[in-house]
Amino acid sequence: MRKHVRHLLAGYVHGTLSPRQRRQVARHLADCPACRAALISHEGIMRDLRDGLPAFGQPTRPQLAQMWAVIRGRLAQPGPTRLPMAGLQVLGAAFGVLITAAFSLSVLFGGTAYVAAAPPPPVPAEIRATATPIMTRAPESSRTQLHASPTAIVYNSEPIPAASPAPIARW
Amino acid sequence: MNRPFPPDETALHALIARGLRGDQEAFAALYQAVAPGLYRLAYSILLHPEDSEDVVQEVLVYAFRNLKNFDPARGTFRMWLYTITVSRCRNARRRRWLPTVALQSLIGLGHEPRAPESSNPEAAIARKTAYESLERAMMTLSPRLREALALRYGQGLTYREMAEILDCPQKTAESRVRLAHEALRGAMAGFDESLLEELGVAEGGF
Numbered sequence: 254m255r256k257h258v259r260h261l262l263a264g265y266v267h268g269t270l271s272p273r274q275r276r277q278v279a280r281h282l283a284d285c286p287a288c289r290a291a292l293i294s295h296e297g298i299m300r301d302l303r304d305g306l307p308a309f310g311q312p313t314r315p316q317l318a319q320m321w322a323v324i325r326g327r328l329a330q331p332g333p334t335r336l337p338m339a340g341l342q343v344l345g346a347a348f349g350v351l352i353t354a355a356f357s358l359s360v361l362f363g364g365t366a367y368v369a370a371a372p373p374p375p376v377p378a379e380i381r382a383t384a385t386p387i388m389t390r391a392p393e394s395s396r397t398q399l400h401a402s403p404t405a406i407v408y409n410s411e412p413i414p415a416a417s418p419a420p421i422a423r424w
Numbered sequence: 425m426n427r428p429f430p431p432d433e434t435a436l437h438a439l440i441a442r443g444l445r446g447d448q449e450a451f452a453a454l455y456q457a458v459a460p461g462l463y464r465l466a467y468s469i470l471l472h473p474e475d476s477e478d479v480v481q482e483v484l485v486y487a488f489r490n491l492k493n494f495d496p497a498r499g500t501f502r503m504w505l506y507t508i509t510v511s512r513c514r515n516a517r518r519r520r521w522l523p524t525v526a527l528q529s530l531i532g533l534g535h536e537p538r539a540p541e542s543s544n545p546e547a548a549i550a551r552k553t554a555y556e557s558l559e560r561a562m563m564t565l566s567p568r569l570r571e572a573l574a575l576r577y578g579q580g581l582t583y584r585e586m587a588e589i590l591d592c593p594q595k596t597a598e599s600r601v602r603l604a605h606e607a608l609r610g611a612m613a614g615f616d617e618s619l620l621e622e623l624g625v626a627e628g629g630f
Contacts, residue, residue: 328488
């Protein structure tokens with residue numbers, strides 16, 4: 254079945270297709286009346302645009318005269334006041350000096366306030382209590398003391414067998 | 425492709441130089457040289473006479489006040505003006521949140537399209553009909569596609585120049601013209617069907 258080239262026709266009439274696409278369209282147009290008809294329609298639109306748009310929205314003489322009167326009037330007024338570039342630079346430098354001075358004074362005479370305003374020092378992260386007790390061996394020196402710890406400490410004088418999924422029998 | 429905008433960039437540069445020296449007549453001459461083209465561009469994008477007038481006034485007041493900023497090494501004077509015009513048209517569209525098309529022109533009241541004058545009444549009617557068809561067709565397009573058509577066909581720019589003004593890749597400018605063309609063809613589907621019938625082509629082909 255022939256593959257129509259309608260989607261390429263606008264590009265074809267505007268000359269924006271690649272050479273390979275142009276050849277493909279030309280070959281197809283040679284034996285497809287439907288695409289040839291569509292091409293005629295595209296060419297008609299292009300002709301209308303080319304002939305019609307240069308004259309589209311032509312201003313009238315009174316319009317041009319009125320616009321010029323407005324433009325001349327606005328040009329006669331002083332333009333928007335702007336600080337000259339040199340003035341801006343001076344202003345920026347003065348602002349920078351002020352900020353630096355304020356910072357230095359706050360450090361020299363308001364040290365406490367400055368320290369108070371500083372972020373708090375980092376604290377050790379809390380040890381998260383685990384739901385599952387962890388079996389550990391406590392050191393010999395601390396066997397008689399109980400330590401408050403989020404982890405459970407199990408005292409056992411006997412050696413702990415290797416971890417095993419099977420229950421450990423005690424005799 | 426014809427270029428309705430005065431192509432003589434050298435003459436424009438001479439006027440600019442006179443304007444920079446404070447010659448008021450140079451501004452009037454510059455206005456006469458560029459204003460019609462700028463208005464056509466603005467109107468083709470906005471489809472609104474008052475907004476287009478505002479845009480042209482804004483553009484030329486800005487340009488005449490900032491003539492010293494125009495650098496011929498970076499592009500032609502008309503390209504500079506077109507770039508400012510397209511930008512101001514986009515601003516005008518943003519300001520007007522409702523349609524970019526005047527209601528009166530949609531319902532056909534008040535504003536009459538300005539078809540070129542002609543001494544032959546029949547030719548004048550034919551031109552007016554063609555003009556109205558073109559205006560209706562332009563109304564069906566998005567502002568971005570109207571920008572592309574206005575620059576390409578209304579001002580006769582190349583795709584490269586369009587890309588510079590629209591601040592987009594050249595391929596995008598080409599695509600916008602192609603999309604506008606296809607949209608217009610879609611709007612004129614009735615015409616296509618009658619053409620196909622006239623040519624005796626079965627419609628199931630596509």
